[in-house]
Amino acid sequence: MKIKISENAGQNYLSSLSKFMPINWPWLHVMKIISNEVLEVETDHLFSNQFNTSTIAKDDNDLNRLLAKFDVPANDLEKVKSILTGNGIRAMHNIVDSVVDDIRLNLRKCRWCGGGSEKDYKGDTCLECGKSEYYYKFVPHANKSVRDQGVFLQEVKV
Numbered sequence: 614m615k616i617k618i619s620e621n622a623g624q625n626y627l628s629s630l631s632k633f634m635p636i637n638w639p640w641l642h643v644m645k646i647i648s649n650e651v652l653e654v655e656t657d658h659l660f661s662n663q664f665n666t667s668t669i670a671k672d673d674n675d676l677n678r679l680l681a682k683f684d685v686p687a688n689d690l691e692k693v694k695s696i697l698t699g700n701g702i703r704a705m706h707n708i709v710d711s712v713v714d715d716i717r718l719n720l721r722k723c724r725w726c727g728g729g730s731e732k733d734y735k736g737d738t739c740l741e742c743g744k745s746e747y748y749y750k751f752v753p754h755a756n757k758s759v760r761d762q763g764v765f766l767q768e769v770k771v
């Protein structure tokens with residue numbers, strides 16, 4: 614499962630800030646750097662409106678290629694490198710253009726213990742904690758224009 618990052622990720626991040634929120638400059642640089650990139654998603658914990666990516670820069674070649682896309686100010690360079698080579702980022706839906714090989718549809722997710730489910734499991738009880746009260750599944754979003762974007766799903770009680 615992968616996500617295609619929007620070409621306007623930097624602008625979208627800025628637009629998401631409320632008036633008095635300071636700009637996180639290294640983060641903004643990273644948003645510009647990953648614009649148009651296709652990033653691998655960690656699938657252990659899935660969400661309807663955000664994604665945990667795996668490490669963005671897999672090796673030095675990758676890191677150099679990414680850094681060449683945008684002139685990072687020297688004082689932010691180390692922070693930007695550590696984000697790119699770290700354990701991945703949380704990508705909110707507003708910087709994601711599309712999801713490639715989305716595995717979420719119909720998967721179950723437990724809001725109690727965080728347990729997921731195998732693709733074919735159709736039960737109504739979490740296999741990890743045994744509870745059913747907090748068991749949800751991913752379905753297409755009810756709002757057609759949101760659904761058509763193909764990024765946002767909805768979680769409904771199983």
Ligand SMILES: [Zn+2]
Nearest residue numbers: 723726739742
């Ligand atoms: Zn559970």
